[in-house]
Amino acid sequence: MRAFGVPGVAIAVVERGELAWHRGFGVADVASGAPVDADSVFECASLSKPVFAYLVLQLVDAGVLQLDSTLVDYHRPDFLAGDDPRLARISVRDVLRHSSGLPDWRAHPDRDPLRTIAEPGQRVNYSGEAFFWLQRVVETVTGQSLDQLAQRRLFAPAGMHGSTYTWNAHAARHSVTGVPAPDARPVVQTFRAQWPLLQPLAEAQGKPLPAWTWGRRRARAAAGARRRARGHVRVAGRPARQCRGQPARAGAGLCALHRPRHAPRTAAGLGDR
Template sequence: MTIVMGRRQLCKFGMAAAVLPVLPACVTRYSESRTPTEGQVNFIEAKMAEHRIPGAGLAFVEEGKLAWERGFGVKNSETGDPVSTQTLFQAASLSKPLFAYVVMQAIDREEIGLDDRLTKFVRPTDLKPHHWSEQITVRDVLQHTTGLPNWRDDKDGPEPLVPAFEPGTGSTYSGEAYHWLQRVMEKITGLGLDAMIRERLFVPAGLEDMRMLWEPERDSREVYGHIVNDQDALVVDNLQFIREQGPRLVEVAKRWGRPMRMWTAEDHEKAVAEMRPHEHARLKDRPAWRWGRPGAFIIDSASSLRCTAGDYARFLCLMMPGRDRADWELTEQKRQAMLTPQFEQDIEGGRLPRTFGWGLEKRQNGVAYYHWGKNGRSHISVALGDPVTQKGIVVMTNGPNGNAFIKDVVTSLMDKNYIGITS
């Protein structure tokens, strides 16, 4: 079945009704009746019980196309609401490859260059004056060689943003760097993050259920995070951060008459300064300035994607070789660049190749691409694609033992060991 948006759906996203997108082959499924085997279902459910996973969304790719998607378990262990193929998960850091894809589109369009320095476009107000800060490029951000931290600790008050080493000479995984590049892209395109990615990727690819933010009208479809309490019981976490922070920002959006889906990072920063104070015991004592830090943003290129496992698998397919490409997609040169090692980091037991947006694993006949995601203690996901076998998998969970569950499931369903998954 090919997913085609109707005119009403196009108008919903602000596109001309007469312009119908040509969707890529990756959104084609084999058949509506295609499902995992009974043995696979039994194995997944057994592993969920073993690792105490409340709910999971899985999607599997074969021959470079989505083969099947399925929900397991529950969104919320208290209500028993089941996970379905329409259930939304926090994709967390799986946001990064998706954002990197849109940045590479902009490079294809010559709107920005890989070796352009970020300070040429945007200079964060808390960027510490340093010659290394001036050297950070788009390339450094996408391959994690900026020297910037993942997120600043701020234990003793606001910390300035400063690289730990000369950019390009080492590797530090950095959400801060991705957030800075988000601000650069917003300035170049004149669009907020969600509007930008909707226009350039979600709509043309038929991934219309993806969002780069939480929205109240979709909340009933989103999973709840779970933890293991002091009595060793698996329970719903009493702090669902997005459900505390999101409504406060929606209130500001209504006062402004500007919906959150249109916000830039600058809008978000101004909004948190106006939102009503937190009352939750785990949030109310945090200083107000912290809500303006990139690590607390709920519209963020590094961490805020909400989607189904099936839609992320469709995005995963965009990286697969050997198919016709639509005009809006990356050129073949840029697609290959995203699957080519750009920087290799020495790690225990070998070297870790990094590329633009993805982690890579060198295989006998090529590379596999993958990314992990984790928001808080219980929103844990992974996406893995293998261009050689034309297979891929997406697993999204809402429990604290997601890592162990994911390792077992991916290894079994892919029928191969991937160091990036098992290590």
């Protein structure tokens, strides 16, 4: 840890499906010195993509989705390019195996339409945009938010009661504060920076963040949160250059705090950059 500038880690050993040992090392927050413990939550980037993929396959087994049906059969978001016929050929299967032909992320999603960069199904092309679109499909066909579905189908049955794909009071208390690698520039910790900006909106609407789905109103709220974050979030004592990603979307800042019974909690951002 000292050699690589890592202030804190959590380790769990699972044997034959049972937790054999777990322990936290170091600190969860360099400034306060709070230790890493069994409740600490780490943001782990795209490791929540396979968790989401498992949820999608459950919906396929239930007949809600078909692997070889195209995404536009279920939902066509308004950010798609109108002059790209290949978009209509992207299937659920293509997204899960990263052969959608879509880019990872658009440089300017607020103004650039999403278009393919390759023929769907022909080559592996890692894409957070594709997973975000599939999240929109899942929320459209089920009428529930991604977090609500994950709680019911995955987290609750597994006893992962501290887990979430969004942000809540537990995550706010136990989220580990990220630090840049040695000699690297400071980075914005997406969820810690953005979710607190959306919390007042959720309280005003009387709808908790885990129940939000990705509609136009939510997109506008997220965009406003990003603008506020760019102006006010500070990292390591310096202003953050950019608050990257969008809250709770499968592809940019989607946080899954998954934890087996009595094991240290870890976090994963589905498509975190």
